[in-house]
Amino acid sequence: MVEIALGTALAAIGAGVAVGFAGLGSGLGQGMAAAGSVGAVAEDPDMFAQGILFTALPETQAIYGFLIAILLMVFGGILGGGTALPVEVGLVAVGAGAAIGFAGLGSGMGQGMAAASSVGAVVEDPDMFSQGILFTALPETQAIYGFLIAILLMVFGGILGG
């Protein structure tokens, strides 16, 4: 059986939380945007490009979660044979994972609802495209906050660059 230090195991939990919750929010949001886009394309095939664009927007939260998870795994000693983490650094890793995980969950769902609504607005009135993009981009900020805090926790918590 592979011996894993407690700190490293905590980093693994952090990685799981990061990609799991961010992916959940992103998936729900993207599903909602996709359902709206399919409806729009069914009525107006010219909506395909806009539909793809709005559906792609809630993908970013999953990407942030995925990036943080990879960093935690690499610098936490799970991938690449790095050194095992002490327990207190492992707790920091859980905090970093939770930061992007929960921020990504809320942001992804919010962005999905905004995207689905924007697709509806654009198919009703094509002049609404730029406003739709703007409103849909707004819920991205929460994920960016979560991502930044996760990075800062990793940098100053001794995971990255330490």
Next chain:
Amino acid sequence: MVESITAIVTSLGFSSIESFLGLIFLVGAVIGVIVVIVTIKPVLDTFPYAYPNARVRARIGRLFTEKQFSEIIEADDLEEVKNYLRGVPEYAQYVDKYPLEKALDTQLAETNDLLARIAPGSIKPVFSALLKKWDIKNIKSILTAKEVGLSREETLDLMVPFGEISESLEKLVDAKDVTEVVTGLEGTEYAQVLEDALNDYKEKDMLLPLESALDKYYLNNLIKAASNPSDDSTTILNNYIGTQVDSTNLKIILRAKVDGLKYDDIQPYMITKGYQIREWKLKDLMEAEDVSGVVSSLESTDYSSIMAEALAEYNATGSIAPFETALDKYIITMAKNLSTKKPFGVGPIIAFLSRKEIEIKNLKVIARGKREVGFPVSKIKEMLI
């Protein structure tokens, strides 16, 4: 650092830091699950509406604007109106196939059919019940055709090719008389409804009892479909249907009061289980002496102010049209507000259906106006909703 954490953990009564972390993660996991459930629930409620709402909003965008209506009204004759509609994909497919009024009805029926197909599961029964309107319209048309002796072709021109019995319409059209039409409906849900009213029809020698039985069956069916609200959207739909029932009841009572009818004459035509006007209130309204008595009895309901405003015009003209217009406008405003109140739920669907019905009604008004040579444009504009 590690020593101080271990000391704190030990002072809390834990034998090791691992057992403390285990508890912390268990608590964290429980909190995480609660957060996820609470956050996801509203999203999951709105999820089924993303697809139908996008389709509906696409169609809202294609509804005629005021400018387009002005262009249609300015048409020189009916043929020019048809030409305009030939340029709109939704209408083009039916305008050359059917007489104009039937083409418009068919377009509306197609809209009802689409909504019944794409509506999310929880509201589907209501939209399926709404689709029965076309069965009822077709049956009424056949009954009227038999009563006034229309030819087979004339009767078929009145049929809207939507609804559950659309495939057996030709057989019904071939029936010799009203009784045979009712017999021909055997095996459908409408047979029993009409058989119950058939004796009344034979006694009074008028279609009203049969028509009224069908209308009552339609609305009761609609109420039944909306009667078990399970979330915000179904509750809103329930209230909207209930308001339509209230409006129908009020219109019947007002017409009856103008004709001087009493409680016993009106009661058979009433549909209970409205939204604001419950059974006891309906009794009060039916027992009112006259139109102003009906309006006073409406106090404490939302209809009070709009009906009181219309009362002045009724007193001046003696026509109940102002009441009917006020009630129609009330429902239109309600549908419009629902779209902003519940944008991720049933709101846009109700708003679209309401606006589509108004569009069809207005196009029919224009068609009727253009059919009469020299009918003034200003008069048509006045008649539009």
